[in-house]
Amino acid sequence: MGSPLKILLCCHKPSTLPPLDDDIFLPIHAGKSLSDKDLHMQCDNELNGQPCDNISDKNCGYSELTAMYWAWKNIRRAYPDVKYVGLFHYRRFLSFHESRPFGFMIFRPEREIQSYRVDAEKVMRDLEAGKIIVPCISHEPEPIALGYCRSHMSEDYRATMKVVEEKFPDYFGEFVNSLELGNEYLLANMFIMKYDDFTAYSEWLFGVLSEVEKFIPWRSYDPYQRRVFGFLSERLFIVWLRKNGKKLKQYNMYMYMDNDYVPQEKSLLKRTIEFPLRLVERAIDNTVTWLYAFRRRFAAMAKGTFGNK
Numbered sequence: 001m002g003s004p005l006k007i008l009l010c011c012h013k014p015s016t017l018p019p020l021d022d023d024i025f026l027p028i029h030a031g032k033s034l035s036d037k038d039l040h041m042q043c044d045n046e047l048n049g050q051p052c053d054n055i056s057d058k059n060c061g062y063s064e065l066t067a068m069y070w071a072w073k074n075i076r077r078a079y080p081d082v083k084y085v086g087l088f089h090y091r092r093f094l095s096f097h098e099s100r101p102f103g104f105m106i107f108r109p110e111r112e113i114q115s116y117r118v119d120a121e122k123v124m125r126d127l128e129a130g131k132i133i134v135p136c137i138s139h140e141p142e143p144i145a146l147g148y149c150r151s152h153m154s155e156d157y158r159a160t161m162k163v164v165e166e167k168f169p170d171y172f173g174e175f176v177n178s179l180e181l182g183n184e185y186l187l188a189n190m191f192i193m194k195y196d197d198f199t200a201y202s203e204w205l206f207g208v209l210s211e212v213e214k215f216i217p218w219r220s221y222d223p224y225q226r227r228v229f230g231f232l233s234e235r236l237f238i239v240w241l242r243k244n245g246k247k248l249k250q251y252n253m254y255m256y257m258d259n260d261y262v263p264q265e266k267s268l269l270k271r272t273i274e275f276p277l278r279l280v281e282r283a284i285d286n287t288v289t290w291l292y293a294f295r296r297r298f299a300a301m302a303k304g305t306f307g308n309k
Helices: 056-061 067-076 112-117 122-128 143-153 154-167 169-180 194-213 223-242 269-304
Strands: 005-011 027-029 084-088 092-093 105-109 130-137 192-195 247-251 254-259
Touching: 005 067, 027 067, 056 067, 056 105, 056 223, 067 084, 067 194, 067 223, 084 122, 084 169, 084 194, 105 269, 112 254, 122 130, 122 192, 130 223, 143 169, 143 223, 154 169, 154 194, 154 223, 169 223, 192 194, 194 223
Parallel strands: 005 027, 005 084, 105 254, 130 247
Antiparallel strands: 084 092, 084 192, 092 254, 130 192
């Protein structure tokens, strides 16, 4: 019997892999339908060498979510005893022993991936306590909706909001609270959770995204903006978590860089000096965020109330 924990390790090119002897990691070629490379690992369009339910050919829009979709539809067929499912990237892993109080990302040279290990005991303790394991929550200086529309296609966000309101109305209140009024989201679509939570989240997420897909011309976007569904899911994850009252366990993220380029971390003294300044800055940001969001929502309500008079 293999490990009850399977963590998808999403790859799209030959990559340095961590040790696989504990049977926890499942390297998977995301976007195999669009690639002629053979990475000698599980593909997101096959099960036991045969075609299976997949969205691999949409990888340019869904990014790592094509691997997540494969697991949702197929992992129990390949690994009947799996009880917990996770998703990491070929260069992004969670840090179970090293943390940073200032910023959640820890930079490391790529060669160190070869010695990376999941702390299975710690992970199982968190999961059995009913928690979902995620990277540290990212905080923005403005509402998530505004930040998304600045960086990506605003019509995509509006289409998503409309889909949630009309097709998933039970989630609309939390959508507004988390994305219109809030300034937190979860980067990189990384997690470890119980299989039942994984299937519930997958059903909701892909339900939302498949509806959004009908209303936006995503295939005509440039290569960066074409990754729209990966970007949207980073924001939608926190909506699902909060609506369903899930408890979180947050860990810092390792970002493995090319061996000859690893950003220098700030000294402990410098981070300590900056900390109270960042607290003040964050307090100001949160106040501005709330005032802006309140004004935005009040204007929308006023328009709906008085627009026809």
